Amino acid sequence: MAEDVYERARTMTGAELRNWGMKEVAYFRPITHEGTTLIAIHAADGTPVCLAEDEDSAVDAILEQDMVPTFLQ
Known part of the structure; x- marks a missing residue:
């Protein structure tokens, strides 16, 4: 299921x-x-939510909220 959400x-x-x-x-x-x-x-x-020091910390923060992290360039 998670793979479907990521895709x-x-x-x-x-x-x-x-x-x-x-x-x-x-x-x-x-x-x-x-x-x-x-x-x-x-x-x-x-909407800006917060800042993180690095990508790993950003992903961890998003996952802690039971959300799907998506990288945007």
């Missing part, structure tokens, strides 16, 4: 991702803040 998340358009359940998926992407690279975590609709 669906990988093939969604931006509009589909925004409309997908806010409590089901979060995406993360690298940002630069004051010369430091951090990982920004956003809800499916783009």
Whole structure:
């Protein structure tokens, strides 16, 4: 079942991702803040949720909320 969710998340358009359940998926992407690279975590609709120091920490934070992490470049 988890593989189906991951595959669906990988093939969604931006509009589909925004409309997908806010409590089901979060995406993360690298940002630069004051010369430091951090990982920004956003809800499916783009609402900023929090920052993480690295990708592993971002994924862990998302999984702790029983959400599906999706990387966005």
